Amino acid sequence: MPLQWIDGDVFIKPVNRLRAVVRPPGSKSLTNRYLTCAALADGVSKLQNAAPADDVARMSGVLTGIGIENTRELRTNTLTVRGAAGQIPATDAALNIHHAGTAMRFATALLCTGHGEYRLDGSERMRQRPIGQLVDALRQLGARIEYAESELCPPLVIHAAGLAGGAARMGQTPSSQFVSAVLMVAPYAGQDVMLELEEPPPSRPYVDMTIEVMRSMGVEVVEDEGTRFIVAASQRYRGGQYEIEPDASGATYFWAAAAATGGRVRVTGLSRSSRQGDAAFVDVLEAMGCQVVSGRDFIEVAGPDDRSLRGVNVDLNAMPDTVQTLAVLALFANDKTEIRNVANLRLKETDRLNALASELARLGARVDVHRDGLTIFPPEELNPAEIETYDDHRMAMSFSIAALMTKGVVIKNGACVDKSFPGYFDVLADAVRQSRNGSL
Numbered sequence: 211m212p213l214q215w216i217d218g219d220v221f222i223k224p225v226n227r228l229r230a231v232v233r234p235p236g237s238k239s240l241t242n243r244y245l246t247c248a249a250l251a252d253g254v255s256k257l258q259n260a261a262p263a264d265d266v267a268r269m270s271g272v273l274t275g276i277g278i279e280n281t282r283e284l285r286t287n288t289l290t291v292r293g294a295a296g297q298i299p300a301t302d303a304a305l306n307i308h309h310a311g312t313a314m315r316f317a318t319a320l321l322c323t324g325h326g327e328y329r330l331d332g333s334e335r336m337r338q339r340p341i342g343q344l345v346d347a348l349r350q351l352g353a354r355i356e357y358a359e360s361e362l363c364p365p366l367v368i369h370a371a372g373l374a375g376g377a378a379r380m381g382q383t384p385s386s387q388f389v390s391a392v393l394m395v396a397p398y399a400g401q402d403v404m405l406e407l408e409e410p411p412p413s414r415p416y417v418d419m420t421i422e423v424m425r426s427m428g429v430e431v432v433e434d435e436g437t438r439f440i441v442a443a444s445q446r447y448r449g450g451q452y453e454i455e456p457d458a459s460g461a462t463y464f465w466a467a468a469a470a471t472g473g474r475v476r477v478t479g480l481s482r483s484s485r486q487g488d489a490a491f492v493d494v495l496e497a498m499g500c501q502v503v504s505g506r507d508f509i510e511v512a513g514p515d516d517r518s519l520r521g522v523n524v525d526l527n528a529m530p531d532t533v534q535t536l537a538v539l540a541l542f543a544n545d546k547t548e549i550r551n552v553a554n555l556r557l558k559e560t561d562r563l564n565a566l567a568s569e570l571a572r573l574g575a576r577v578d579v580h581r582d583g584l585t586i587f588p589p590e591e592l593n594p595a596e597i598e599t600y601d602d603h604r605m606a607m608s609f610s611i612a613a614l615m616t617k618g619v620v621i622k623n624g625a626c627v628d629k630s631f632p633g634y635f636d637v638l639a640d641a642v643r644q645s646r647n648g649s650l
Contacts, residue, residue, distance in 0.1 A: 594618025
C-alpha cells in the first residue's frame with residue numbers, strides 16, 4: 211500500500227520517481243463564485259464538475275438556509291441552483307459556516323441583498339479572522355451590519371433591507387475576497403456601485419477570476435487602473451450551464467512532487483490560459499530547473515533527472531495558496547529559497563508563516579521568518595518527523611511532498627484536506643501506483 215491511515219494520521223511510503231496522470235476535482239474558488247452569482251441569478255444554473263470541497267458544502271448550506279434551492283448530483287459533481295432573481299426568500303436565518311473563509315466573506319455580502327435579519331457565525335478560528343474592511347465597504351453601500359461579539363470579527367448580525375449602492379472605499383485589504391464579495395452583489399444594488407481601493411488588492415488573479423465569472427453570467431465590470439471598479443445597477447446574472455475547471459491549487463502538489471522526485475506528472479483539464487492564477491506556479495518550477503510542457507487540456511511538469519533543483523527568490527502575492535507548496539519543495543533545492551510579499555498568510559486557517567517555519571524545522575531546515583515571508587535554507591538531509599497540520603488543509607497536502615521523499619514523515623490529522631480536496635490522499639496513492647506501473 212502506498213500509504214496507511216492510523217488514528218487519523220497518514221503514513222506515506224517514499225517513491226523513487228513520481229510518474230502519473232492526475233485530474234484534481236473542480237476549483238473551490240470558481241465553484242463558490244458561481245454559487246454566489248447563481249443564487250442571485252434569473253433561472254436555473256448547472257455547475258458541472260463543481261468542487262466537492264467542504265468550503266463549497268458550507269456555501270451551499272448558506273443558500274439552503276436562506277431558501278435558495280440547490281442540489282448536487284454526486285456521480286457527475288453537478289450543482290444545480292434555482293436562482294432567486296435577486297430576491298432572497300428567507301427573512302430570518304442563523305447560519306454557521308464553521309472554518310470556510312470564502313463562504314464567510316461571500317455570504318456576508320450576499321445576505322445584505324436580502325430583507326430580514328440574518329446571523330452569520332463560524333468556528334473559533336473564524337471568530338479571530340478580521341472582516342472589518344468588508345463590513346465597512348458594505349455599510350458605505352447602505353448595509354446595516356453589527357458585530358455580535360468581538361469588534362471587526364464574526365459573528366455578524368445583518369439587518370438587511372437591500373443595498374442602496376453608490377460609492378465605497380476600501381483601504382489596504384488583507385484579502386482579495388473582500389473585493390470579490392462586493393463586486394458579485396453590486397449588480398443588485400439600487401444604484402450603480404463604484405468600489406475604490408487605496409492600492410491594488412493582494413492575490414489579484416482571484417479578482418480577475420471573479421470578474422470573469424460575472425461576465426460569463428451576463429454582468430460587466432468596468433475597471434480603471436486596477437483600483438477602481440464600477441458595476442452598473444440593474445444588470446442581472448443569467449442561469450445556464452457552466453463548466454468548472456480542475457483546481458489549480460490542488461494541482462501544484464502533484465507538479466511539486468514531480469519536481470522533488472525527478473519524476474513527471476501531467477495534470478489534465480488545465481492549460482496555460484486557465485483563469486486560475488495558481489496555474490502559473492509552473493513558471494516557478496521552470497525557474498527551479500523543471501521542464502514544463504502544456505497543451506490545450508493539460509500541463510505537464512518534469513523534475514530534473516538528477517533532482518538538482520535551484521533555490522528561487524519569488525514574490526507570491528498573486529499566488530498565496532502556493533506558498534506552502536513551494537516552501538516544502540524548497541527543502542530539496544541546492545540553495546536557499548526566499549518567498550516574499552505574503553503577509554496575508556498570517557490571517558488564514560492558521561498563521562501559515564509561523565506554522566511553516568515550525569514544521570520545516572522539524573525536518574531539519576533552517577527558516578528565517580520575516581514580516582511578509584520566509585527564507586528557507588535546505589538541510590543536508592531530511593529528518594523523520596510527525597508534521598502538525600494545524601487543521602489547515604494546505605499544510606497537510608504540501609508536506610505530503612516531503613513524505614514522498616523521506617521515510618518516517620507522518621502527516622497528522624490528514625482528514626483536514628476535505629476543506630478543499632476531499633480524497634487528496636487517495637489521488638496521491640493512485641499516482642504512486644501509476645508510478646510503479648510505468649505511467650508516463
